[in-house]
Amino acid sequence: MTRILITGPSGFIGTHCLQQLLRRSGDFHAVSRTGKGDSQAGITWHACDLRNAAQAVALVAEVRPSLLLHAAWIATPGVYASTPENIEWMQATTAMAVAFGANGGTRFVGIGTSAEYDPGEQGCIEDETPIRPSTVYGKCKAATWLAIQAAAQHYGFAAAWARLFLPYGPGDSPHRLIPSIVNSLIASMPVRTTEGLQKRDFIYAPDAAELIVKLLFSDEVGAFNVGTGVPSTVRYVIEHLAACCGKPDLVQFGAIKPASSEPPVLVADMTKVRERLGWSASTDLRRGLDRVLAGRLERLGGFEG
């Protein structure tokens, strides 16, 4: 049975990836700092602080996975874009990729980011849009993908890179855009926001995980966007949530100025994914937002107004 190691299986995207993995057959190994996690049958848990390159290398040498899905990285909202912890993750991931090759690994899939691109008005195309990341996060992710490719070339393993656009859905941090708006609306607090005209590619996290795991089990190598290909304004997201809650008056568009570093459009071109993997997102934004809202209200025991 194929041995599969997943890192970051307790993170936002990792949790969904682990669920998708468990629909397949395999000898599943997962790593967390404590060595504990989802108690479903069929997962062997390992304790490791992956930012420590020596520990990461030792783990890979012990598990000797054939497939490695590397979803661990610093993701703390408000912190991840500029923290030097990104450099530690780059160093540790590179060491892990080398250990993976040296221990007979055959296929390495890592999670990249839309922040690697210098986006234009059109959708980002994996092998055409310039890689000119503006954040420490984007730079370290782009550097890591080059490093993984170098290790893959030397050791002869296959490598793919899933460039994630804007995931949302169950398990999202309350400090990220959509949960924070939902929470404000439910608490009847004002929602102070930009004009919200920037266009983004929001992807429902379970869909993103489905694509990532499909990529893991494919033979495709190279970079692949993980998005929907559909541009949506932040304004649409907020207006829809506010309308669903019956509280459009709480929203103050234009109360905040957008950061000058924010690109006006950041959307995936999904042609390569469609052609090579035959995949497209099944959950449109409206349906995804409705699910997020329904999930939140369910946990509250109903809408309190």
Added chain:
Amino acid sequence: MTRILITGPSGFIGTHCLQQLLRRSGDFHAVSRTGKGDSQAGITWHACDLRNAAQAVALVAEVRPSLLLHAAWIATPGVYASTPENIEWMQATTAMAVAFGANGGTRFVGIGTSAEYDPGEQGCIEDETPIRPSTVYGKCKAATWLAIQAAAQHYGFAAAWARLFLPYGPGDSPHRLIPSIVNSLIASMPVRTTEGLQKRDFIYAPDAAELIVKLLFSDEVGAFNVGTGVPSTVRYVIEHLAACCGKPDLVQFGAIKPASSEPPVLVADMTKVRERLGWSASTDLRRGLDRVLAGRLERLGGFEG
């Protein structure tokens, strides 16, 4: 007095860079594995194996340079393009860049390569030509430049990257193109070669070092090509050397097939360097080749025919 650390000062390009540095004023520190090197006054030598990240970090913390010229890397002909040692150099360089920032460094200049580009028929433009390296060497250099930029962004130091095209001249390895041809011709051995139609940007190493050191002492950040901007065929180089030696009959063009990975054209666009640094190469290829040949013959005590 500004403290300047140079790595790789005993390598091909590093030797020329050190000579250029010594024309300036500064508190010069140089690192070699043995801690020994050029005995000219005004250089403090340090012993360090830079591929060992812990040693590299300790060195930077001890010297605390303001300027760092990082010229060390694996460069062994026939080996450097594909060896996994490139990954070690990437890891160590990244660790060194972080230590440089953490210890108050202000300006980091590293040596990149034309092998980072996916070149077309025209000259490679620093911020336009796609970065799609085909070798392990090119991937690791490109990844390292991203990593240095990430560290620079976090710590607030200035960073520049000198993408070196094809250097030749005094100190070149006898296993590289030009010295090996010169040695064959002098020994009256046949020169078996490709058709030699590929166009390259050959730069006289002392000129390359002049540009790199000018970049180090400038305020410019970003990537800069180190070339001449002039395309020359490999055939021209060989024909000129053979003619100078009076042995054109020794050359067998077409005896070897070029590697399929060899791009037909790999030439620098020098517009950015000219505009930002006001620099252009002073030694044209013909003059540079004549110097190489004269130097070789001088060491032999005259041309033996």
